[in-house]
Structures are given as structure tokens and as C-alpha cells.
Amino acid sequence: MERRISHQVSGYRTQDGAGVSLVRVLGNRTVKEYDPILLLDSFDSTNPDDYTAGFPMHPHRGIETISYVYRGFMTHKDSLGNEDTIGDGEVQWMTAGSGILHEEKLPAAKRMLGVQLWLNMPAKDKMAPPAYHSIKNAEIEEFALENGKLRLLAGEYAGRKGHMGKYLSLDYYDIHLNPGASTIIDTAAENSVMLFTLLGDAYIGDEFVKEKTAVKLTAGDQVKIMATDIPAQVLFVSSQMLAEPIAWGGPIVMNTKEELNKAFDDLKQGTFIQNGISYG
Numbered sequence: 001m002e003r004r005i006s007h008q009v010s011g012y013r014t015q016d017g018a019g020v021s022l023v024r025v026l027g028n029r030t031v032k033e034y035d036p037i038l039l040l041d042s043f044d045s046t047n048p049d050d051y052t053a054g055f056p057m058h059p060h061r062g063i064e065t066i067s068y069v070y071r072g073f074m075t076h077k078d079s080l081g082n083e084d085t086i087g088d089g090e091v092q093w094m095t096a097g098s099g100i101l102h103e104e105k106l107p108a109a110k111r112m113l114g115v116q117l118w119l120n121m122p123a124k125d126k127m128a129p130p131a132y133h134s135i136k137n138a139e140i141e142e143f144a145l146e147n148g149k150l151r152l153l154a155g156e157y158a159g160r161k162g163h164m165g166k167y168l169s170l171d172y173y174d175i176h177l178n179p180g181a182s183t184i185i186d187t188a189a190e191n192s193v194m195l196f197t198l199l200g201d202a203y204i205g206d207e208f209v210k211e212k213t214a215v216k217l218t219a220g221d222q223v224k225i226m227a228t229d230i231p232a233q234v235l236f237v238s239s240q241m242l243a244e245p246i247a248w249g250g251p252i253v254m255n256t257k258e259e260l261n262k263a264f265d266d267l268k269q270g271t272f273i274q275n276g277i278s279y280g
Helices: 257-269
Strands: 005-009 012-016 020-026 037-045 055-060 063-071 073-078 083-087 090-095 100-105 112-120 131-135 141-145 148-154 170-177 182-186 192-199 202-204 207-209 214-217 222-227 232-239 247-249 252-254
Touching: 005 207, 037 192, 063 073, 063 083, 063 170, 073 090, 073 131, 083 090, 083 131, 090 100, 090 148, 112 192, 112 232, 141 170, 170 182, 170 222, 192 222, 202 232, 222 232, 247 257, 252 257
Parallel strands: none
Antiparallel strands: 005 214, 012 020, 020 037, 037 112, 055 100, 063 090, 063 112, 073 083, 073 100, 090 131, 141 148, 148 170, 170 232, 182 222, 192 214, 192 232, 202 207, 202 222, 247 252
16 A cells, blocks of 8 residues: 655754754654654755854753764764764764763865754663764665665665664665656555655655655555656655653653653753763
């Protein structure tokens, strides 16, 4: 059965971090429809003043942040001691789990283009140890499509595996289509599937979707994507719906108000970072 669009949202312009200009497409108003994707921020600028302020050191707990930088660069540094730069088609996957502090610097480039997703963690895993992993271009397999290509950023495609999420599986594809080209992507029938038109308008299930728009799909085992008269770049995200309660406060997402309050108490008391790492 072919999937169709059940919900779509284009988001709004805002600033975050130390003054980074971005479009917040998904957030606390869309958690039910797009479960388990909590947040989707879109970055697209040729003006370094829009983003070089970056995101100074800040906490996370209960989620995984997944950043795809198609153009430009992002340097990550965290309380685990990791420091790493990704760019021009690479991914950073950070598991906040029980708690992590990190910063993201965005150096000037010809263009900053990409997205950051927040993937919710199951209640049973929210206090798992934090971790960081970068997915470099050498690890990202590309598949030829008729008049296009598919980059396997994470998960599985056509029997091949990329980086696999430890707590919640995620199939994450970057699909490029030439003008007028179309493709059909098979989907796990039980999964929650969303698409995001990163560049160019597209037809999804025969419905027109403007650039920089997220769409949630109905149930089914495949989706048809077609470019207009210009190229299209569409991000495909598939995972399992959690249908668990959400208590969200800034950079922390837990399941109950009590857990959320505990997280902020830990921040105040200097006990937020666990697993043998502390801060003052």
C-alpha cells in the first residue's frame, strides 16, 4: 500500500544557541504526529553571520541528536572528551542518555546547509550512558537510482547496513532526484515515516510539497517521490513510534515532570553528568 501525506509543516524562522538563525520545522507542537522525532531544525545560509556564533556548551538528557551537514562544517566538543569536525555530507550522532554537555561551532563556509534531528529515547533507555559517533563520508554508501542517487546515512537500505542506532532503529536516507525524475522507496509497514524537502520542491505520493517542508506519512509499505522541473533533495526518516508520555524542558526530554525536575536539580547541584564524569 502506498503511503500518503497525513500532516505537513514548514516551520518558522528563529534563533538558537548564541544567535544562530535557523528554521524550526518540528518542535514541541508536533511531537505526537512525528513521534519519535522530537525536533527538526533546518540550516541554509550563505551568510556566515547567520551561524558562526554557534551553540556554546549546553546540556542534554534523554535524547539523541543527529546532525547532517550537507554543506559547511560543524565542530563538536563534549564532556566525554570528544572533539570532532564533520562537514560536506557527514553526520554526527550524539547519545545524550543520562546526561552530556556539548558545544557545536559552525565555522564560516560558502554555504551552511543541513538539519539537526532530535530522536527520542525509549523510557527504559533514557538514562543510558552518553556517547558520540561521527559518520564520515567514507562510511556512507551511495546507491544509484534511475536519474538520481540515495545516500545511506544510517540504518538499512536494499539489504545493506550503515550506522545502526543502539536504542531506537533509524533508517535515514538522503535522496537526490534529477528534474522530473521519480523513485519509489520501500518502507517497513509498521514504522513511522517522515520526509523533509531539503532542496527543491517535490511531489510526495502525488501531492505537491514545497522546499523546506516536513511531511508525516500514512501507513503503508512504499512511498513515491518525484522531482519537479528542478532537482530535488529529500531526506527520508523512518523509525518506530514510541507512544510514550513526554516531559520536555529546553534541551532535556524525559517521560514525567518529576524526571524533568530531577534533571534540572542535577544541573543546579553539579550532579548532572554521571557515568564517572563531573563538572563544577
